[in-house]
Amino acid sequence: MSEPVQHPPENHPSAIYQGDPAILTLADWLGDAVAPADFPETRLRWRNDRAAASVGLAGLSNADWAAHFGRFQPLPDNLPHPLALRYHGHQFRVYNPEIGDGRGFLFAQLRDDRGRLMDLGTKGSGTTPWSRAGDGRLTLKGAVREILATEMLEALGVHTSRTFSVIETGERLWRGDEPSPTRSAVLVRLSHSHIRIGTFQRLLALEQADEMAALIDYCLTHFPGPPPPEDAPARDEPAIRLMHNVVERMADLAASYMVAGFVHGVLNTDNMNVTGESFDYGPWRWLPEWEPDFTAAYFDHAGLYSFGRQPEALHWNCGQLAVALRLHAETAPLVAALERFGPLYMAAVARRWCWRLGVVPQGLEADTQLVAACEAAMRDSKAQPDAFFFDHRCGRGPATGAVADALAGYEPVHGTHPYWSDSAPQSMLIEEVEAIWAAIAEGDDWAPLTAKVAALRRMGAAHGAAPLPAGHG
Numbered sequence: 001m002s003e004p005v006q007h008p009p010e011n012h013p014s015a016i017y018q019g020d021p022a023i024l025t026l027a028d029w030l031g032d033a034v035a036p037a038d039f040p041e042t043r044l045r046w047r048n049d050r051a052a053a054s055v056g057l058a059g060l061s062n063a064d065w066a067a068h069f070g071r072f073q074p075l076p077d078n079l080p081h082p083l084a085l086r087y088h089g090h091q092f093r094v095y096n097p098e099i100g101d102g103r104g105f106l107f108a109q110l111r112d113d114r115g116r117l118m119d120l121g122t123k124g125s126g127t128t129p130w131s132r133a134g135d136g137r138l139t140l141k142g143a144v145r146e147i148l149a150t151e152m153l154e155a156l157g158v159h160t161s162r163t164f165s166v167i168e169t170g171e172r173l174w175r176g177d178e179p180s181p182t183r184s185a186v187l188v189r190l191s192h193s194h195i196r197i198g199t200f201q202r203l204l205a206l207e208q209a210d211e212m213a214a215l216i217d218y219c220l221t222h223f224p225g226p227p228p229p230e231d232a233p234a235r236d237e238p239a240i241r242l243m244h245n246v247v248e249r250m251a252d253l254a255a256s257y258m259v260a261g262f263v264h265g266v267l268n269t270d271n272m273n274v275t276g277e278s279f280d281y282g283p284w285r286w287l288p289e290w291e292p293d294f295t296a297a298y299f300d301h302a303g304l305y306s307f308g309r310q311p312e313a314l315h316w317n318c319g320q321l322a323v324a325l326r327l328h329a330e331t332a333p334l335v336a337a338l339e340r341f342g343p344l345y346m347a348a349v350a351r352r353w354c355w356r357l358g359v360v361p362q363g364l365e366a367d368t369q370l371v372a373a374c375e376a377a378m379r380d381s382k383a384q385p386d387a388f389f390f391d392h393r394c395g396r397g398p399a400t401g402a403v404a405d406a407l408a409g410y411e412p413v414h415g416t417h418p419y420w421s422d423s424a425p426q427s428m429l430i431e432e433v434e435a436i437w438a439a440i441a442e443g444d445d446w447a448p449l450t451a452k453v454a455a456l457r458r459m460g461a462a463h464g465a466a467p468l469p470a471g472h473g
Contacts, residue, residue: 017056018111019077022222029211030199031083034105037126037136039186041170042070045140045446046147050457051162051190054112069107069188070167072125078108084128088205089198089270090320092304097205099198099270100130103137106194117222119194120164123187123280137173140166140183141437142282144449148436149281150189151453152428155460156260157355159253159469161191161279177298183441192277193223197246197317198270200324209327216242216328223275224473225249229340234333239325242274243318243337248471249276250318251341254311255348256469259356261287261385265296267305267313269320276471286428287385290378315341348470355467358394359410366409373406390425419462426459 023030044066052058060068067073074080082105088097105128108120123146124138143166153160165188172181195215203212216238225245228235232244253276257264264271265283273279285296292308300306305313318341322334350367353374354360361367378388391397394412436452439445460466 013076014056014059016113017076019075019108020111020117021077021079021109022117022218023083023106023109024079026211026214026218027083029086029208030215031085031101031106032129033081034084034128035126036072036082036105036122037169037186039070039169039171039184041168042066043168043170044070044165045168045185046143046163046166048162048164048190051164054114055110055118055190056113065165066167069120069165070169070186072107072122075108075110075120078110079106082107082122082125084130085194085199086130086202087196087198087270088202089196089268090201090317091268091270092300093316095201096270097202098130098132101128102131102134103127107188116192119191121189121191121194123189124169124184125186135173137169137171137184138187139173139175139178140168140185141178141441143185143187144437144440145284145433146187146189146281147449148428148433148452149284151456152286152426153260153262153278155426155456155463156256156262157352157463157466158256158260158262159249159275159277161189161277164188164190189279191273191275191279193219193273193275195219195223195274196270197272197274197321197324198268200321201269204324204327207327212324212327213238216325219274220245225471226473228337232333233336234329237329237333239329240333240337243322243325243329243334244340245471246274246276246321247318247337247341248344249274249469250314251311251344252276252348252470253278254314255345255352257310258307258349259352261290261307263287263294263296263305263307264310265300265305267310267317269317272314272317274321276469285430288429289382290375290385290388311345315345344470352467354410356389356463357392357410358413358463359407360413362410366406370406370410373402377401377403384427384429386425386427390420393420413464415464417462419458426455 044062047065049058084101084105086100103124104122106121110118112118127136147163150160150163167186169184169186171184173184174180219242228244234240263285271280283297294307295303322338350364353371395407399407436448439448
């Protein structure tokens with residue numbers, strides 16, 4: 001069994017820690033004060049010290065870590081109590097006004113080493129007023145899967161929440177999609193925001209115009225982005241500025257999923273935050289082959305959120321934000337912002353595709369032709385996407401036909417890494433995920449998980465600095 005590494009016994013945040021509970025200005029109508037579950041035990045299973053260092057918390061001892069992220073003792077200068085956030089949302093295109101944080105809450109807000117406002121939010125921390133018939137818990141397997149998803153996505157350049165902490169809680173849970181009883185855990189994620197499209201949908205449904213104005217101002221203040229194009233109508237209006245920012249972010253997020261070969265599985269509007277950061281991982285999958293109809297969720301019978309329909313889903317979700325923002329803006333400028341999604345998406349796919357292939361972009365027309373040639377080759381050969389990108393990195397490998405022609409004029413990026421001499425690339429197919437979980441479930445052996453995370457981080461280092469997420473200041 002692999003135990004968490006012990007850390008120096010500093011029982012306080014480091015000098016860069018800066019608590020900033022900015023959301024308290026909205027708390028009266030945005031959330032409900034809640035208490036965490038009182039778990040039978042708090043056994044530390046995962047602490048992300050790379051993420052913790054960015055917010056000044058890497059120096060916490062394991063005991064204090066468990067106290068803050070298992071018992072949820074407040075962090076200094078932070079929220080006095082957790083907030084279960086209120087929101088509505090479209091779930092598989094059906095509007096649901098009865099949802100909100102049902103098994104999680106916002107625990108703390110703090111500044112990172114880049115000055116950004118960050119959230120520490122939970123999953124599996126107990127029941128809230130929005131739990132409905134749920135028990136507010138998370139299975140340990142679900143927490144392990146979230147570690148794997150976020151680490152793989154981060155390595156592939158996707159703007160994602162990071163799994164910050166996993167603590168096993170000593171309860172036994174019954175689930176219909178796992179052998180039960182199964183072990184339980186509480187997870188903490190570090191992300192740039194938990195303000196969802198569904199947060200705005202709720203304010204529209206309740207016709208709370210003043211509150212929406214305050215929320216728009218909060219988002220523009222704490223999640224700044226570039227100004228709309230010079231010719232954008234009503235470009236100085238706050239709601240229009242926010243709409244343009246979100247469209248840019250969502251188009252880039254959709255592109256990053258496609259280039260990573262990732263299927264989120266549940267792209268509901270309550271799972272979409274306004275910073276365009278991927279989060280809340282349930283039935284995710286990576287492609288075994290390039291198949292647009294591939295779905296991740298066993299309950300997605302119509303393929304609404306299949307791999308190839310993910311850009312459509314995020315565009316549709318942006319449309320729901322536009323509908324909500326009509327409480328503060330005219331329709332025409334919102335539609336003008338929404339119409340930017342397609343071109344922005346295509347440009348984002350091109351730049352991210354070149355990054356993953358390790359070639360210097362040549363311009364949108366040439367890059368788009370390269371993408372099309374690679375997609376056709378993967379579809380025809382049934383190559384696993386991770387292997388395809390690995391084999392063709394920097395224009396090397398067995399490129400033939402249209403792919404060879406498309407790559408001919410491309411210059412490889414500078415720099416080498418031993419990863420590119422490995423016999424095979426890192427991947428995250430379901431068989432690998434199940435094998436890592438089996439080691440934990442059957443022998444409490446965490447070594448395969450630890451080794452996989454190290455391998456994924458090595459892969460991320462080999463790719464070099466990821467493309468900056470679009471739509472941010």
